[in-house]
Amino acid sequence: MTDALPKWADILLIPLINLILALFVSGLVVALIGKDPFEALYILVNGSVGSAYGWGYTLFYATNFIFTGLGVAVAFHARLFNIGGEGQAALGGLGAALVLLYLPLPHWTLAIVAASIGAALFGAAWAAIPAYLQAKRGSHIVITTIMFNFIASALMVYLLSRVLIVPGAGGSPETARFAESVHLPNAYDVLPWLGFSRSTPLNVSFFLAIAACVFVWALIWKSRLGYEIRSFGQSEPAALYGGISSVRIIMISMLISGGLIGLMAINSVMGEAERLVIDPVQGAGFVGIAVALMGRSHPVGVFLAALLFGALYQGGGELTFEMNGMTREIILVIQALVILFTGALDNMVRSPIERAFLSLRWRPAQPMPTSPKGGDNDPVPGAKP
Amino acid sequence: MDYAGLIQILDSALRLSTPLLFACLAGLFSERAGVFDIGLEGKILASAFLSAAMAAYTGNVWLGMFAGILAALMLAAVHGVASITFRGNQLISGVAINFLASGLTVVIGEAWFGLGGRTPQLEGPARFGELTLPFANAIRDVPVIGPIYADLLSGHSILVYVALACVPLTWWILSRTRFGLRLRAVGENPAAVDTAGVSVVGLRYAAVMICGLLTGLAGAYLATALSAGFVKEMSAGRGFIALAALIFAKWRPWHALGATFLFGLLEALGNRFQSVELLGVTVPTQFMQALPYILTVVILAGFVGRAIPPRAGGEPYVKER
Secondary structure, three states: OHHHOOHHHHHHHHHHHHHHHHHHHHHHHHHHOOOOHHHHHHHHHHHHHOOHHHHHHHHHHHHHHHHHHHHHHHHHHOOOOOOOHHHHHHHHHHHHHHHHHHOOOOOHHHHHHHHHHHHHHHHHHHHHHHHHHHHHHOOOHHHHHHHHHHHHHHHHHHHHHHHOOOOOOOOOOEOOOOOHHHOOOEHHHHOHHHOOOOOOOOEOHHHHHHHHHHHHHHHHHHOHHHHHHHHHHHOHHHHHHOOOOHHHHHHHHHHHHHHHHHOHHHHHHHHHHOOOEOOOOOOHHHHHHHHHHHOOOOHHHHHHHHHHHHHHHHHHHHHHHHOOOOOOOHHHHHHHHHHHHHHHOHHHHHHHHHHHHHHHHOOOOOOOOOOOOOOOOOOOOOOOO | OOHHHHHHHHHHHHHHHHHHHHHHHHHHHHHHOOOOOOOHHHHHHHHHHHHHHHHHHHOOHHHHHHHHHHHHHHHHHHHHHHHHHOOOOHHHHHHHHHHHHHHHHHHHHHHHHOOOOOOOOOOHHHOOOOEOOOOOOOOOOOOOHHHHHHHHHOOEOHHHHHHHHHHHHHHHHHHHOHHHHHHHHHHHOHHHHHHOOOOHHHHHHHHHHHHHHHHHHHHHHHHHHHOOOOOOOOOOOHHHHHHHHHHHOOOOHHHHHHHHHHHHHHHHHHHHOOEEEEOOEEEEHHHHHHHHHHHHHHHHHOOOOOOOOOOOOOOOOOOOO
16 A cells, blocks of 8 residues: 555655654653753754754754665665664764774865775775675574674774873764864854854764765665665665665665765764764664664655754753753653654555545545455556556 | 683672573564564663662552563554564564654653652662572582582572573473464465464464563663663664574574573673683674674575574565455
8 A cells, every 4th residue: 555645645644743742742741840841942953953053953953864764764764774873873884984094184075985984984994894794694684683783882982992092182982183283263253243152063064964965875776786786775675675785785875875984083082072082972873774764764854853953952951951850861852753653654654644645536436346455466446547 | 711700700790690581481482383573672772760769759669570571562562563463574564663762761760750760779689689699608618519509599589480481481381382383384384374264363463472571671670670760862772682692593492502601701701801812812892792693694605504594584464365
């Protein structure tokens, strides 16, 4: 019954209903602990998009989530569930940091290119092993990518506390600060008249994220490779029959996925922290799952969902300050519910809506002919082919 | 390391492997019935929080434990509804449950106690005490066997013994009862079970709820026996280590005991030593922490003994129409 819904309902109405359900249940939680959900919502919205300060952080977080969301989305198109975003983004941070620390780069324009290559390569490399094991040995990629998150976290702690740590810099496990010459212009430098403060974290990698959206769109819908990835995701046997190599598609789509997720480091490590710290990812790899699910794995959807989650993350931070007894973890609850409703309980939301749409446009005068429920093969009068 | 030191390490390994064992057996029931569960972590966390909160509130650890089990059962029910009734993606549902737990525990904890997501420190009857096995003091001085019995096996909370008892019990249920046989069949070939007139949905719900019960025990042990109260994110990846142990154990109960003890031992060694000298090479503690995951990947890759999951795992069952 895939064509039971008009396209706009599939890409707009259902995500919207899912979001409203998630917000409603989170509102219930807030009400149950004796707080005013509407006040919380107001602080959330006002804190994220009510000021230039808020926008700076909202778009900064959104940039992270665009990269991770796109990465997860590309893997989804090949029907691969990449939960390894945390690890791939951390390794991306390592790649970017190594480039920025050890290559003499005179200007940020050169540096962003070099660091992007480093970040994408390291992120892709971290995705390559689970991809290879899935493609060649049939090891479940969900489990291996989860395991690689933990391995990456241990590796990062080891490298930062024993190898890359700056001697005599207070002993906190982080690398030296990157050179001043590779400092990325932030929103204040680029667009001073918009009212961003000098210290806003939003920087030019936002444009890189938009470019990544265009790249993914062109890759998935306008290239031969994208066609192969999608056909592999739709039906593996059909793709194999059509001469598409499963090993090649699994490897390539996971490499692209890991590379895109690794690019997140350009925003968070190069653009904001300007050094590599313990856990530069801060859960953005997981948010990418919610973003990709909500954005229906389409770059435009991912972009919008990333904006939404950026706003949630920024607004959630404000909640902690503005509302007594409230913590930013309410964002995790909203995030969890969005994942639950869009990803796991999709049928619960979708079936009634599909039924509603069907009853609106298909009312046979006589008792129904063959199958009373309307099977997949029944022609739907009036439906476009 | 002398003998007493060895006993101490093994003792600590036994304590640390207990939550892993509960969670591993929990996953075993669920996955043997064909329902993947990467939400073990979330269920442990939710149970740890509610058991500690209830124990702090009532001062009774048993009430705490039941509250913890209830929390885990509720999340298990969500997983069941999503993955069995609505035939959603089991992996995504698990991910959602993990986030739900890590969010809710802190939000509710802060609202109830205002301690930044912690619960108050548990004392006295609000914690599981240590049980001394009979004659433990009498035979402590017997060489070799004495310390093993008196220091290693004796002196744990009752949940440690419950966890150990769950291993033969799980084996017996799965391989010697009608229910267990059907449960395994539903994970391998649900259509056959359905044809035999047994409810696939019912069996899978039963498995998912048993999984909830056992993760509830894991969480309660974590917060009221191993530690004295709940702290934010206290499950610290144990649900995933248990998942790793489950694969390592190839979905078998006795192997699960071995795998979780091994991973508990690694944790104990990591806690005790900052780095370990092994054949002249210094192994950093981070490597020890990562070792369970590395071992799991190696096992999954099939280079050392292939791990074959239940055949129908992860597939929602659609009754033929």
